[in-house]
Amino acid sequence: MGAIAYPFHIPDELNATKPKEFTSGSRDDVKLLVLDPASGGTIHDRFNRLEEFLLPGDLVVFNNSRTIPAVLKAKQSGREIEVRLSRRIDENQWEALMLGEFIQTGHTLQFSERLTASITGSGSEAPLCKLRFSISGTALMDEIYRIGEPIRYEYIDEEWSLDSYQTVYASVPGSVEMPSAGRAFTWEGLNRLKAKGINTAFLQLHTGLSYYENDRWPNPKHHPETYRIPEETAALVNRTRESGGRVIAIGTTVVRALESAVDLNGRIRPEEGTTTLYIDKSHPLRAVDGLLTGFHEPEASHLDMLTSFIDTAPLMKAYKEAIHKGYHWHEFGDMNLILPNRCKP
The missing domain is CATH 3.40.1780.10 (QueA-like)
Structure with missing residues (x-):
């Protein structure tokens, strides 16, 4: 909308x-x-x-x-996908925005050696979807901090x-x-x-x-x-x-x-x-x-x-x-x- x-x-x-x-x-x-x-x-x-x-x-x-560093980079079937977290649902589920081509439900998203996720459904509104991560709670947040980056929009020309x-x-x-x-x-x-x-x-x-x-x-x-x-x-x-x-x-x-x-x-x-x-x-x-x-x-x-x-x-x-x-x-x-x-x- x-x-x-x-x-x-x-x-x-x-x-x-x-x-x-x-x-x-x-x-x-x-x-x-x-x-x-x-x-x-x-x-x-x-x-x-x-x-x-x-x-x-x-x-x-x-x-x-x-x-939090809400931008996560993932691979799915060899393709690069950018995931932007939007809202925590529970200990291992988030709503997120997926940016990339040919994103497939039912195929695993690989973020790191420790972290994968699957798309479990639609989010509260289009184009958000729900992700279920392979780890939860504090361990998930620690991994997000380890691999994530802050959201940066197009008017920001440097990586702060x-x-x-x-x-x-x-x-x-x-x-x-x-x-x-x-x-x-x-x-x-x-x-x-x-x-x-x-x-x-x-x-x-x-x-x-x-x-x-x-x-x-x-x-x-x-x-x-x-x-x-x-x-x-x-x-x-x-x-x-x-x-x-x-x-x-x-x-x-x-x-x-x-x-x-x-x-x-x-x-x-x-x-x-x-x-x-x-x-x-x-x-x-x-x-x-x-x-x-x-x-x-x-x-x-x-x-x-x-x-x-x-x-x-x-x-x-x-x-x-x-x-x-x-x-x-x-x-x-x-x-x-x-x-x-x-x-x-």
């Missing part, structure tokens, strides 16, 4: 191709566009001044899922290490693509938040593939991802909202997880499971007030979620302004903070 494109174009020179720490010395040396959803007004600043836009008592919620596709606070392996909204944070920046009285909390949502190649995109209304919200995080979110503070999600993954676990009264439940929640302008946000995110492609369903925070017209105006001012897109790019002046009643 193809995504509906929004009306803007990203010039090639605005595709961020290198991590900032290899060009200017620090991850947080990126631009920050602050967007007021009430007025549509914009402020242009730097990400390393993020705390200036937050208030004591605000809660910043991070996704500490760690990126897996560490380049991690946030500094990532701790729970499971995402096949980096939850990139948090990439610009440094430990110094996190300490500045704490020094100002801004609270932090963590959850996990393990990201699936966001692109299936050949202009194929996931169906945003049926894109399962697994998540876990610890008791401590649920309590912090509930306490913040009760006291009138703002809950600011670091990335669309955090929004999806929290909004999947909130009840009609706006209280978060500590839970884990799989969500297919699709968020757009028709979805009433109950758990989250603000969002820090990167800049998204015209076809990305992430933009649908952004319209639950701000109307489409001022969002597109801000995006075109960002293009005019030379903001950079994608996981190594600049940042966008959508933040109300005060908490919703």
Whole structure:
């Protein structure tokens, strides 16, 4: 299912191709566009001044899922096949995207001397399929780390290490693509938040593939991802909202997880499971007030979620302004903070 494109174009020179720490010395040396959803007004600043836009008592919620090397090379009947893992189903099964010619069901995929897999059926949507690996659990993850490579899309022109596709606070392996909204944070920046009285909390949502190649995109209304919200995080979110503070999600993954676990009264439940929640302008946000995110492609369903925070017209105006001012897109790019002046009643 193809995504509906929004009306803007990203010039090639605005595709961020290198991590900032290899060009200017620090991850947080990126631009920050602050967007007021009430007025549509914009402020242009730097990400390393993020705390200036937050208030004591605000809660910043991070996704500490760690990126795994999800690209695996296999051979099947003498042919090379690229496998991109998308979602873990259980101890030895994954959904995956297969890239190659004449891929055959019923024929073994050979990844290494230790690891083979068989195709057991279709995935949650085309073109994904289900793979059953010959080993499971920790042993399987160890082998994936040994032979795998990080997913790299066509706008990245060099092979950066897996560490380049991690946030500094990532701790729970499971995402096949980096939850990139948090990439610009440094430990110094996190300490500045704490020094100002801004609270932090963590959850996990393990990201699936966001692109299936050949202009194929996931169906945003049926894109399962697994998540876990610890008791401590649920309590912090509930306490913040009760006291009138703002809950600011670091990335669309955090929004999806929290909004999947909130009840009609706006209280978060500590839970884990799989969500297919699709968020757009028709979805009433109950758990989250603000969002820090990167800049998204015209076809990305992430933009649908952004319209639950701000109307489409001022969002597109801000995006075109960002293009005019030379903001950079994608996981190594600049940042966008959508933040109300005060908490919703």
